[in-house]
Amino acid sequence: MGRPEKPIDASGGAIAAFASGLRRLRAQAGNPTYRDMARSALYSPSVLSSAAGGYRLPTLPVTLAFVAACGGDREAWERRWHEVSGKAQPQ
Numbered sequence: 001m002g003r004p005e006k007p008i009d010a011s012g013g014a015i016a017a018f019a020s021g022l023r024r025l026r027a028q029a030g031n032p033t034y035r036d037m038a039r040s041a042l043y044s045p046s047v048l049s050s051a052a053g054g055y056r057l058p059t060l061p062v063t064l065a066f067v068a069a070c071g072g073d074r075e076a077w078e079r080r081w082h083e084v085s086g087k088a089q090p091q
Contacts, residue, residue, distance in 0.1 A: 008054035014084045019054035021080070022066055026052065029070035041065035057085055 005023070008016050026032065034045035041048060043065050051058035051066050058066070060081050067077040082088065 012054050015057050016054040018084050019052050022052040025070045025072045037069035041069040
């Protein structure tokens with residue numbers, strides 16, 4: 001069993017809310033370990049853990065790999081990522 005995650009600093013605004021959403025998604029998936037998620041996501045456990053840390057917005061590929069590893073809706077999370085990043089979504 002991994003160590004407990006640090007609380008997300010709520011003053012982090014949209015990035016903190018995004019990370020909280022990733023953590024909720026992981027919880028809904030049964031709290032797989034980051035090591036287990038890394039097997040399907042093809043990113044290291046530390047990269048996936050950092051994505052849900054709330055310190056900075058993860059890249060879109062990392063976000064989508066995290067979401068896929070948790071069985072989430074990749075399209076919905078891609079839209080959310082674009083909203084938070086301020087980068088226009090390709091048409």
